[in-house]
Amino acid sequence: MRTIGDRRYEAQDVGPADRVPDGEGSPVGRRIVLGMLGLGALGVAVGSRVQSGIETALRPVTQNDPTGLSSFLPTGGGFRIYSVTPTMPSVTTADWSLTVDGMVDTPLDVSYRALLERPQAEVTHDFQCVTGWRVPDVPWVGVRVADLLDEAGVREGATHLRLYSFDGVYTESLTLDQAGREDVLVAHRMLGAPVTREHGGPVRLFVAPMYGYKSLKWLDRIEVVDQLVPGYWEERGYDIDAWVGGSNGRQGDEPTS
C-alpha cells in the first residue's frame, strides 16, 4: 500500500474496500438538502407555536449572558425594529410637541417638557408583536391618553381617535373606549430610559392589551373623530381591534394586559 504524503494510512473500520471513486457513493448531499427543505417547511407550518417554547427555554441563557452574544439570537428579550418609511424620523425633544385636536372643546399643544410635568402613569406589560415575537415585562412611563382627552374635552358625537406618526405615513385608530383604558399611554420612557429613536422616540403610543402595531411610534398628533378611519396596517388586512390572543387569528397568545 502506498504511503500518502507523510501520513500513515490508519485503517480501522474503513479500508480500501470502503474507498469509492469521487462521484460515487451515497447521495448524502441530496439527503441534506431535502432534509433541510423538509425542516424549513415544517418550521413555517409550526413556527408560530414552537417559537414561544424556544423563547421560554432560552430565557435563562439570554437573561444571564455576560457576553451579550445571545442578543444576536432571534428570541424574546429583543425588539424587532419595524418602520414603514425609508428612514427613521428624527425630532429632538425641544422640537417635539403633541397636538390633540378634532372634536374637542380645547385643542392642546403639549411640549415635551409639559408632557413630563403632567401626572405620570407607570405600567409594566409584555410587548407582543403580531408576527410572533414577545418581549416580557417592559416598563413604560407616560401620560394616560384618557387624561389628555379629559383636559381637551371630547365633544358629543365623537367615537374614535386617529393617531398620527411624524414619519408622515403611519397612522392608527382606537375607539374612545379603548383609548380610555388606564394602560393606554402617551409614553416617553420605556425600559427605564427615554424612548430611543428606533423605538419611536421621543414619544410614542403604548396600548398594553393590543398587538404592537397599535403602539404607534413617533407620535405627534391625536385627532378626535366621529368615525373609524383604519390605520396603516389595518388598511393592509390587520384586525382593527388588535387584542392580544383574541385577534388576527392568534388565539394562542397569552393576553398582555
Add this chain to the structure above:
Amino acid sequence: MSDVTASPSAGEAGATAAGAAAGLPRFTAAERALHWSVAVLLGTAAITGFVLYYGPVAELVGRRILVRDVHVWTGIASPVPVVLAYAGRWRDEVRRDVRRLARWSRADRRWVLSRGREATAEVGKFNGGQKANAAFIAGVIPIMIVTGSIMRWYEPFPLDWRTGATFVHDWTAVATWLVVVGHVLFALSRPPALRSMLTGRMSRAYAKDHHPQWDEVTVSES
C-alpha cells in the same frame, strides 16, 4: 483569470519549481466565477440582513427600505450564477464537481465525525466538511428565498405562515452565519485551498496531503 490546462505529467515527483507553482488544476474559471458570485450575493444578503435585524446597527445605517431592497434582491439573485454555470459549454466540469460534492463515501462520514482526524488517506477532491458546506448552502438558498418572500410579500399568506416564515428565516440566518464564518476561517487558515479558489490551481504537495484520493493526484502518481 487565465485557465491554463496543465497536463498531469507536468508536475511529476521532483517537479521543477515552475511546475510545482503551477500545481494541479482544481477549479475552472466557470467554477470560480460561480463560487465568487454566489459569495458576493449571499455575503451582501447576510450583511444587509444583519443590519435590518439588529436594532443599534439599523439606526446607525438608516435607509431602511434601500437596505431591505438590497437584501431581498441579492438573496433572490443568488441562484442565478448556478443557472449560468449549467448554461454553457463549461457545464461538464461544474456537473462533475457537483457530483463529487454530493456523493459521500463511508470514509467521508468518518472523516467528518472525527473532525478530520481519521480516514485522511481516503479524502478525494473534496473532504466531508467541504461536502457538508456545499450541501448546506444549497439547502439554505431555497429556504431563505421562500421564507423571505413570504415575509416580504405577505399579503396572500395567513399570518400564521408569516410568523412561521419569520421563525425559519431567523434561525436559518443564525446557522448560516456560523457556517459561513467557519467556511471563511477554514479558508484563511489553509492558504493553498483558498488560493485554489482564486487561481484555479492547487499545489501538488498540499493536494497529496489533503486530497490523496483526488484523481488528479492518483493519476499523476501511477
